[in-house]
Amino acid sequence: MNAPIVDPLQGDFPEMIEEYLEHGIMKCIAFNRRGTLLAAGCTDGTCIIWDFETRGIAKELRDKNCNAAITSVCWSKYGHRVLVSTSDKSLMIWDVLSGEKVAHTTVGPTVLQARLHPGSTTPSLCLACPFSSAPMVVDVVEGTTKILPVLVSELNNGVALNSRSKIPEGSTTYSLSTACFNKFGDLVYTGNSKGEILIIDHRKVQVQAVVSVSPGPIIRNIVFSRDGQYLLTNTSDRMLRIYENLLPMKDAHKVLDELHRTLDEQDEVEKLKTAGTKCLSLVHEFQDSINRIQWKAPCFSGDGEWVISGSASRGEHKIYIWDRAGHLVKILEGPKEALIDLAWHPVHPLIVSVSVTGLVYIWAKDYTENLSAFAPDFKELEENEEYVEREDEFDLMPETEKVKESDVNEDDPIDILRVEDDSAFSDSDMSQDELCFLPAVPCPEAPEQQEKCVGSCSKAPDSNQSESPLSVEAGQNGHAANNASSPPEAMVNSTAGETEGTRLKRKRKPSEKGLELQAEKTKKPSIPTKPSGRLSRSRKYAADPESSNGVNGDYASDD
Structure with a gap:
């Protein structure tokens, strides 16, 4: 939505359920980079690609040999590929345009969340967060896995394993592991059960910094804002925390390497904690101090100005909206169905939520016409009033007082191919290879329905049906019957013959x-x-x- 049109008094966030999407039982969702396509994973192993502009299904991605429920979906940078993780420990990369499976691999534990590397247009690396085990970096094409360290006691002890190998018995396990890439994918931010955020260089499988979260709760979710400037965490102490990213967007790992060279004299753990203070800075922390709600699926808005999170309580479909300063601005209450996933549209003030029943709800603004907010001289009337015009109001203006014509040269060529930069994106360089929409493919009707339609419209009369009165009359008058009439015309004529008895009698064969x-x-003379x-x-x-x-x-x- 264009920013100048938004009424600043109403707020730029959703307020009501506009509509819902229904197809199977959907459990997880993800927008592409431009918000034109929405991927949804279902419990039957199908990944549905919705055209978000038309709210129609653009593509169905499904492996006939996999019927396990999808646990997460993720888009590549330019939208050509989609990563899918399933409950049968599989990771699959799909080509969205062709609908073909590009790569498939199996890991040891069940993956709850998987994210593609954001720095590549056709990535094969992904970050997988299994249940009750350490996060891992998986190459889906080559089938290799790197287990990332999750505790300070395991520093720099990452092990490279085959994707079909099991996790070592000595590996630290904890519930609901979480991790995410930074904006360009050169660093991985992981959270553990000790209340620590580890910043890892996944190429070297080496921890570069540690940030401690007081008083040491389990970190359940970690997510970056779209521009990579802020980090949001959800912890077991029912609090949401916003950190500011102090590292540069590009080549952050080089900055950390340089920082480590200046801290060689310190102890290893102290050096990592000191480096952590140079990476993240706590901005705000907020919670529901009255109800002490546990949060679920937190995320930022597209522009990073708002923070949303769903209530993890059973039977509640509530979405809480805060500004980045930590002030609660809105509570959205939906149906009495538990919320399991949440996403904010990258551009528009829209929120998409998934309920436990498998429906996807679309929340939008409740716009009201308030022209005085945009035209200060506009006056609203409660009832009609007679307008009396001025004497010279509609007089023709002389040539000297006409408004000067525009200086635009109408002969200049118009560029209809180049896409202008969109200020709504932090990386506003629009790639010509980016996939924003899928081509529409006509969907034919079912064969049974086609045969039924053709048979009822254009089938020749059989022994149980009487001959058409029109064909009988045409045969008697020496005219050839028009057998090339289309099925719709035949159906209309048949219906008209059944309903309009008077017209048929006038065309019936004389007795x-x-x-x-x-x-x-003809024999008698006429009587004048x-x-x-x-x-x-x-x-x-x-x-x-x-x-x-x-x-x-x-x-x-x-x-």
């Missing part, structure tokens, strides 16, 4: 009595004393002696 009367009429109008009526009704108006017999007897 023997009618033919005899016509023959007698009879009015022409009455004679024409006699001819009209004599051709149809079966008419039930009771007048035909009188005129026929007069002849």
Whole structure:
């Protein structure tokens, strides 16, 4: 949505459920970079690609050999590929345009969340967060896995394993592991059960910094804002914390390497904690101090100005909205269905939430017409008033007082191919290879329905059906019947013949009595004393002696 149109008094955040999407039982969602396509994972293993502009299904991605529920979906940078993790420990990369599976691999534990590397247009690396085990970096194409350290006691002890190998028995396990890439994917931020955020160089499998969260709660979720400036955490102490990213967006790992060279004299753990203070700075922390709600699926808005999170309570579909300063601005209450996933549209003030029943709800603003907010001289009237114009209000203006014409040269060529930069994106360089929409493919009807339609419209009459009156009359008059009529015309004519009895009687085959009367009429000389109008009526009704108006017999007897 264009920023100048937004009423600043209403707030730039959703307020009500606009509509919902329904297809199977959907459990997880993700927008592409421009917000034009929405991917949804279902419990039957199908990944549905929705065209978010039309709210229609653009593509269905499904592996016939996999019926396990999808646990997470993720788009590549330019939207050509989608990463899917399933409950049967599988990771699959799909080509969205062709609908074909690009790569498939299996890891040891069940993956709850998987994210593609954001720095590549066609990535094969992904960050997988399994249940009750350490996060890992997986190359889906090559099938290799690097387990990332999750505790300070395991520093710099990452092990490279094959994707089909099991996790070592000595590996630290904890519930709901979480991790995410930074904006360009050169660093990984992981959270552990000790209340620590570890910043890891995944290429070297080496911890570069540690940030401690007081008083040491379990970190359940970590997510970056779209521009990479802020980090949001959800912890077991029912608090949400916002950190400011102090590292540069690009080549952050080089900055950390340089920082480590200056801290060589310190102890290893102290050096990492000191480096952590140079990486993240706590900005705000907030919670529901009254109800002490546990949060679920927190995330930033597209511009990073708002923070949203869903209530993890059963039977509640509530979405809380804060500004970045930590002030609660809105509580959205939906149906009495638990919320399991949440996403904010990258551009527009829209929120998409998934309920436990598998429906996807779309929250939008409730816009009200308030023209005075945009035109200060506009006056709203409670009822109609008679307007009295000024004497010279509609007079023709002289040529000297006309408004000067625009200086735009109409002969200049218009560029309709280049896409202008969108200020709503932090990286506003629009790639020509980016996939924003999928081509529309006509979907044919089911074969049974086609046969039924064709049979009812254009099937030739059988022994149980009477011959068409139109074809009989055409045969008697020496004209060829029009057998090339289209099925819709045939259906319309058939329906008209059943409903309009009067019209059919006038086109029906004359009876023997009618033919005899016509023959007698041709033999008798015309009677000039009879009015022409009455004679024409006699001819009209004599051709149809079966008419039930009771007048035909009188005129026929007069002849």
